[in-house]
Amino acid sequence: MADDAAPPGAVPTDGQPHTRALRASPPGTGRTPLDRRRVLAAAVEFIDEHGLEALTMRRMGAHLGVEGMALYRHVAGREDLLDGVVELVVDELYGDPEVYLAPEHGWQDYLQRLAHGVRRIALDHPALFPLIATRPPAAPWVRPPLRSLRWLESFLEALTGHGFSDEAAVAAYRAYTSFLLGHLLLEVSQRGVPITALDDPEGAPDAGERSLAEYPLVRRLAPLLSEDESAAEFEESLENLLERLQRVLRESRRPGSTP
Amino acid sequence: MADDAAPPGAVPTDGQPHTRALRASPPGTGRTPLDRRRVLAAAVEFIDEHGLEALTMRRMGAHLGVEGMALYRHVAGREDLLDGVVELVVDELYGDPEVYLAPEHGWQDYLQRLAHGVRRIALDHPALFPLIATRPPAAPWVRPPLRSLRWLESFLEALTGHGFSDEAAVAAYRAYTSFLLGHLLLEVSQRGVPITALDDPEGAPDAGERSLAEYPLVRRLAPLLSEDESAAEFEESLENLLERLQRVLRESRRPGSTP
DNA sequence: CCCGTCGTGCTTACGCCGTAAACACGGACC
DNA sequence: GGTCCGTGTTTACGGCGTAAGCACGACGGG
Numbered sequence: 001m002a003d004d005a006a007p008p009g010a011v012p013t014d015g016q017p018h019t020r021a022l023r024a025s026p027p028g029t030g031r032t033p034l035d036r037r038r039v040l041a042a043a044v045e046f047i048d049e050h051g052l053e054a055l056t057m058r059r060m061g062a063h064l065g066v067e068g069m070a071l072y073r074h075v076a077g078r079e080d081l082l083d084g085v086v087e088l089v090v091d092e093l094y095g096d097p098e099v100y101l102a103p104e105h106g107w108q109d110y111l112q113r114l115a116h117g118v119r120r121i122a123l124d125h126p127a128l129f130p131l132i133a134t135r136p137p138a139a140p141w142v143r144p145p146l147r148s149l150r151w152l153e154s155f156l157e158a159l160t161g162h163g164f165s166d167e168a169a170v171a172a173y174r175a176y177t178s179f180l181l182g183h184l185l186l187e188v189s190q191r192g193v194p195i196t197a198l199d200d201p202e203g204a205p206d207a208g209e210r211s212l213a214e215y216p217l218v219r220r221l222a223p224l225l226s227e228d229e230s231a232a233e234f235e236e237s238l239e240n241l242l243e244r245l246q247r248v249l250r251e252s253r254r255p256g257s258t259p
Numbered sequence: 260m261a262d263d264a265a266p267p268g269a270v271p272t273d274g275q276p277h278t279r280a281l282r283a284s285p286p287g288t289g290r291t292p293l294d295r296r297r298v299l300a301a302a303v304e305f306i307d308e309h310g311l312e313a314l315t316m317r318r319m320g321a322h323l324g325v326e327g328m329a330l331y332r333h334v335a336g337r338e339d340l341l342d343g344v345v346e347l348v349v350d351e352l353y354g355d356p357e358v359y360l361a362p363e364h365g366w367q368d369y370l371q372r373l374a375h376g377v378r379r380i381a382l383d384h385p386a387l388f389p390l391i392a393t394r395p396p397a398a399p400w401v402r403p404p405l406r407s408l409r410w411l412e413s414f415l416e417a418l419t420g421h422g423f424s425d426e427a428a429v430a431a432y433r434a435y436t437s438f439l440l441g442h443l444l445l446e447v448s449q450r451g452v453p454i455t456a457l458d459d460p461e462g463a464p465d466a467g468e469r470s471l472a473e474y475p476l477v478r479r480l481a482p483l484l485s486e487d488e489s490a491a492e493f494e495e496s497l498e499n500l501l502e503r504l505q506r507v508l509r510e511s512r513r514p515g516s517t518p
Numbered sequence: 519c520c521c522g523t524c525g526t527g528c529t530t531a532c533g534c535c536g537t538a539a540a541c542a543c544g545g546a547c548c
Numbered sequence: 549g550g551t552c553c554g555t556g557t558t559t560a561c562g563g564c565g566t567a568a569g570c571a572c573g574a575c576g577g578g
Contacts, residue, residue: 033555057536069537070556078536134389136448141477141484143445153474160476170483174445174492182441186402186433189395215412217419218400224429225400225411233433240503292526316565328566329527337565 034066036074040084047085047128057081086132089125090147093117107162108242111176114155115238118145118180119187126188133185143177145184165252172245179241187230293325295333299343306344306387316340345391348384349406352376366421367501370435373414374497377404377439378446385447392444402436404443424511431504438500446489 032038039060046063047055057078061068075081093114122129122145132145142152152173159169212219291297301323306314316337320327334340352373381388381404391404398408405411411432418428471478 056534058534067557069558072537073555130393133444134393134448136451141481143449149471149474149477153477156476156480166480166483170480171488171492173484174488175496178441178445178492178496179437180441181444182437182439185392185440185444186437189393190402192395212408215408217415218408218412221415221425221429222400224425225432229430229433233430233437237434237437244499315563317563326528328529331566332526 034064034070034074036084037088039064039071039074040081040088043081043085044089044125044128048125051127052131082131083135083138085128086135086147089121089128090132090145092121092124094150107158107164108246110158111242111245112238114146114151115176115180115234119184119234121145122184122188126191129184129188133181143174143181145180146173146177163249163253168245168248168252171248175241175244179237183230183234183237187234190228190230293323293329293333295343296347298323298330298333298340299347302340302344303348303384303387307384310386311390341390341394342397344387345394345406348380348387349391349404351380351383353409366417366423367505369417370501370504371497373405373410374435374439374493378443378493380404381443381447385450388443388447392440402433402440404439405432405436422508422512427504427507427511430507434500434504438496442489442493442496446493449487449489 042064043055043060046060057071058068060081061071064071071081075084122132129145132147135144135147137144137147139149142149146152146155155173155176156169159172160166164172212222218225298319302314302319305319305322316330317327319340320330323330330340334343381391388404391406394403394406396403396406401408401411405414414432414435415428418431419425423431471481477484
């Protein structure tokens, strides 16, 4: 009401306390006009920086120099925005899918590359990996963190193309996704998301320290427990899984070998 | 579980033999007066019934026949309520810990029982398992879904008490939690949380169906993919993990051996 | 018996949230 | 120049978490 926009000719004295920053369009060249991809990318950036629960439509708007409601031209709502963010991040992996498909190196190489690709994503975006992990997939059968039919198809192709039976390929898909999800979710949560949080007067210092007296083994093993062996663990479990799958494959090829 | 049975007849004025500082007033004539445990239990019930995102302080109040703000006498806020819920549900497993510790059956039996116990919790409360899985643990080193120092201690005790080196026990803990988390999170998310949802005009029927044309393998394997093999998978992976651990144990006992 | 005290739940209020709806405005095309 | 359309803005509404103060009933000491 009281805020009358200064007419164009007048000298805008910017010190007025009650004048909002009306910043419809910068002088001269207009700003690039926002589209879905840009919104989603900004959201990824924002989450990486401030964490998931800090993401708000209005704050996202501000982060883009825009008024919050503007986002609704490009996403259907907050949920859709989050879906889009997950999809965008997962699709980072698609750099060029043929790399992952490269048949000349066999299915084990494929699974290795894929696993490391997913792990890189998880480590690059620890704050939103829980989202990738827990958001219900768009299609049934598609299991996080391999969240797309495209990946499912390529996974099945890689295995059935190298001698796996249909059943074995499906079982492998399930074992593989479980492995990725468990390891990576724990790895990102263990590192603790850094976050430059807007708030953070956290001060529960030794709530655990005190009770450690009751848990002598935990106390004794504390040094071991706080070592970060994620990478080695991941590698070892992956190796183990691949061996298991190879055993399945070998046995399925010669049917009559029951001990 | 039922720690709170009213003593028979006798003197009703004294309900609590030993409480904190002063007497908490026993119920008079009106309704039983709400306490933290009851609030948390009601929240578990509510989440099981309506899902996580339906949980609201006011709705929780209504669910308890109370005015929402009343909850703040017993929980510090929404976050604290959720923490309490997770703790409460996880503690269901504690029915009697000696069952899990029973040393006469060895560490493998212990890990089996524990795994099945956690799985039961996950299946009983599918809507809040994601919470159990992703909420940052109170203490470092404690990994979901085994969310307490008590369990960490008992786990380490079981293994080191049966010949595992410190390093091997810690590695086993990590492998075991990864296994549980991956399998159970996918299992509960796959079954799709039922939820009598307050809203649910969901009608995206075949959004995936159409695109199936592009994914011939997925379409061919669809029947296999939609089978629910969770239980068998879980059993098999658990078995495999235990074998792996046993191998580690055996090898650590005779240092320079070859099969 | 009354009266202060205290624990419990209720009421009110504030600021932020997601989002529906109407509006303003600048460029594209005729 | 007019018209349209795509974009961002304004305003508004109901619901959220929660801070603060109030009402009331049960207790214990006089």
